[in-house]
């Protein structure tokens with residue numbers, strides 16, 4: 049079966065860089081008849097000094113970012129065309145970037161596509177790749193962490209804190225996300241001032257492919273793991289002395305199920321005390337319980353694990369309060 053082809057020439061001719069940036073929610077200022085300028089949206093951008101370093105020439109359909117560290121992180125390239133841009137934003141190959149553009153903008157190419165190509169492209173989930181850089185200037189002593197009940201020791205261990213650098217996570221509390229081999233694959237950025245969206249993830253990051261804190265939970269050698277929804281739930285449950293992973297939401301993927309089954313002999317679900325949390329816990333229990341013992345901690349209405357003290361968490365996950373659903 050031939051691999052799906054992307055016709056680069058027709059993609060470059062037909063898809064405008066500003067339409068692609070709009071898809072990522074990037075807003076630039078018009079500074080000339082054909083020129084847009086603004087903060088660099090690329091994951092390679094770490095400098096906090098170059099605030100307006102990213103520009104797009106609409107007539108030529110090229111982009112560039114002149115920040116030296118951003119150029120170095122891109123292997124010395126100053127900029128490029130629309131396919132380069134998507135490859136960097138999505139951290140994928142040029143070919144994959146071409147296929148994604150083709151898919152997003154429904155561009156027909158001169159190459160006749162194989163009949164099965166669209167289904168393959170949409171169902172294939174790209175694994176998250178190691179980031180290859182780490183953000184600097186993360187303030188792990190920021191008062192926001194104390195407000196959320198996160199101790200300085202936990203903040204430092206996890207590298208969680210306020211990001212004062214430049215880029216799309218500026219002024220947000222960043223949370224490093226690692227894969228099961230402890231490789232840094234993304235940062236999530238939590239708004240601290242009520243700004244929307246509450247969480248920002250890098251474009252192309254597949255949170256359904258990861259369990260937050262899985263590397264640490266594996267390294268303890270624990271047979272049981274507690275599953276929570278959010279980052280801060282996980283940090284609080286960790287502080288109470290338990291082995292925990294977070295789904296980063298209330299949905300549960302096949303990949304997350306495989307990761308749990310591969311590494312743990314039993315699972316305790318501790319999802320939010322609301323309708324979506326209870327429904328998700330039901331579904332996850334149904335999926336897992338033919339394979340591993342699953343217990344469930346029911347939280348009171350409108351209560352999330354991140355609002356609980358270590359003592360309250362310990363009382364809730366104590367054997368008397370978790371219901372063993374099934375023992376194979």
Ligand SMILES: [Zn+2]
Pocket residue numbers: 088089090092093101102113114115118119
């Ligand atoms: Zn840049």
